[in-house]
Amino acid sequence: MNDQERLRAIWDRSVEKLKEVVREFDITEDELHIAGAYFNRLGQSGMCPSLIDVALAMTSIDAKRQRSHGGTRANLTGPYHAQHPVKADGNLCDTPPAPDAPRLEMSGVVTDVATGQPIAGAEVDFWHADHNGIYDRQGNHLRGIVPTDEQGRYRINTLLPNDYSEHDFDPLGELFRAMGRTNTRAAHVHVKVCVNGVDLLTTQLFMSTSNMLKDDYVEGAVTDDLIVALQKREENGVTIYSGQFDIAVAPETSAATAS
Ligand code: DHB
Ligand code: FE
Numbered sequence: 001m002n003d004q005e006r007l008r009a010i011w012d013r014s015v016e017k018l019k020e021v022v023r024e025f026d027i028t029e030d031e032l033h034i035a036g037a038y039f040n041r042l043g044q045s046g047m048c049p050s051l052i053d054v055a056l057a058m059t060s061i062d063a064k065r066q067r068s069h070g071g072t073r074a075n076l077t078g079p080y081h082a083q084h085p086v087k088a089d090g091n092l093c094d095t096p097p098a099p100d101a102p103r104l105e106m107s108g109v110v111t112d113v114a115t116g117q118p119i120a121g122a123e124v125d126f127w128h129a130d131h132n133g134i135y136d137r138q139g140n141h142l143r144g145i146v147p148t149d150e151q152g153r154y155r156i157n158t159l160l161p162n163d164y165s166e167h168d169f170d171p172l173g174e175l176f177r178a179m180g181r182t183n184t185r186a187a188h189v190h191v192k193v194c195v196n197g198v199d200l201l202t203t204q205l206f207m208s209t210s211n212m213l214k215d216d217y218v219e220g221a222v223t224d225d226l227i228v229a230l231q232k233r234e235e236n237g238v239t240i241y242s243g244q245f246d247i248a249v250a251p252e253t254s255a256a257t258a259s
Helices: 003-024 029-044 048-066 171-178 251-257
Strands: 103-112 123-128 143-147 153-159 188-195 198-207 231-235 238-244 247-249
Touching: 029 048, 029 171, 048 171, 103 188, 123 153, 143 153, 188 247, 198 247
Parallel strands: 103 238, 103 247
Antiparallel strands: 103 153, 123 143, 123 188, 188 198, 231 238
16 A cells, blocks of 8 residues: 555545544534634644544554564653753753752663663663653753663653643643543653664653552553652652663564564
8 A cells, every 4th residue: 555545545444433423423513613613723722743642642552562572561752752962970950959849760771672681872761741740841951861881770860750731721621621531641751762773662651659640641551560669768858759660672673663
């Protein structure tokens, strides 16, 4: 199937499925026009990618995983990835943390899933929201690439991310409110692992401190194997959470399926 045929087939099948929905729920022409106006507003708010992510991206990721050779479960890239600087010491904070902001110390080993051997020099790319659930969209605060050491180990020092809910005042939040659903993501740290210039894994690690682990608005995103069990301690009046998460990737497989 060429690109044009594939696009045509996807369009035909999608419209066919939506026609079933129109019949099943007796959706009126007026209601369809309301939907059209809604999509205009959604587009103006820049939230179309988020709607697609929330509704469909996990399905695509899980289907791809069925064809792969295991390792750490993949997860959404989400809307906020960027090119990040290398932060070799693992400190992701570009501005000094507020004293009352809880810190996160996370470490682990990156291994080859086939051999179990650690991978030295893997580039582990992190990005996450702050203690108020806000991403830095201009700069590189709470973002950075951390190379693994000779033992395949990474270590980051950063802020503990909070649950993320930036949709309270946009059309995406409006839709979820109208359905009686939350619009909140469980606190997470995004991770991308790149070895020898090849992206092998994109995933998200969920913080055991989150209250939204059962209610993440991206259905199917949170699974037990991606939850980092955090320990809490106090040091000089600062709250520090620490946890360990090993990451297994499949260098050959991913390179072979990338094309
Ligand atoms: C959305 C936000 C995220 O941080 C993410 O990882 C995935 C989706 C969103 O706004 O929909
Ligand atoms: Fe995110």
